[in-house]
Amino acid sequence: LHSTERSCLLRELHRFESIAIAQEKLEVAPPSPGQLRHVFFHNALPFVGFGFLDNAIMIAAGTQIELSIGVVLGISTMAGKYCEIQNHLFLFSCSSSLAGYVEALASRLGLSIPDLTPKQADMWQTRLSAHLGKAIGVTIGCILGMFPLLFFGEEEEKLEEKK
Numbered sequence: 001l002h003s004t005e006r007s008c009l010l011r012e013l014h015r016f017e018s019i020a021i022a023q024e025k026l027e028v029a030p031p032s033p034g035q036l037r038h039v040f041f042h043n044a045l046p047f048v049g050f051g052f053l054d055n056a057i058m059i060a061a062g063t064q065i066e067l068s069i070g071v072v073l074g075i076s077t078m079a080g081k082y083c084e085i086q087n088h089l090f091l092f093s094c095s096s097s098l099a100g101y102v103e104a105l106a107s108r109l110g111l112s113i114p115d116l117t118p119k120q121a122d123m124w125q126t127r128l129s130a131h132l133g134k135a136i137g138v139t140i141g142c143i144l145g146m147f148p149l150l151f152f153g154e155e156e157e158k159l160e161e162k163k
Contacts, residue, residue: 055143
């Protein structure tokens with residue numbers, strides 16, 4: 001940078017710093033109920049997608065793995081449950097890697113970041129709203145992700161008829 005550009009940049013940095021110091025001294029109002037709702041939905045929607053994918057993948061793939069390994073190896077119920085736990089751990093790690101894609105899709109669908117100051121974002125009301133959004137979102141997603149269970153009744157009946 002040339003000396004004139006450096007001095008201009010330095011002036012702007014000092015101006016920005018003085019504004020930041022002045023804003024830090026101001027008392028910030030807590031977020032409005034509308035802002036808290038925005039924070040709630042901003043956190044809930046990606047977790048609905050994550051919970052849905054997580055549960056659907058675990059149920060579909062886990063059941064198929066358990067049925068195939070359990071039938072082939074002729075293992076006991078307790079050993080089958082151990083295999084099921086291992087499958088769930090593996091499938092959870094796979095579905096956890098999908099969380100970034102779900103969040104990217106949510107932002108593409110227009111889910112904007114709530115307009116909060118840094119102090120408002122750090123307030124207990126905002127954190128509570130975000131955590132509730134995540135918890136309720138993943139719960140709804142997991143409930144919706146149970147849809148593969150609708151299709152397993154027929155397969156189990158067919159397996160019992162073969163025995």
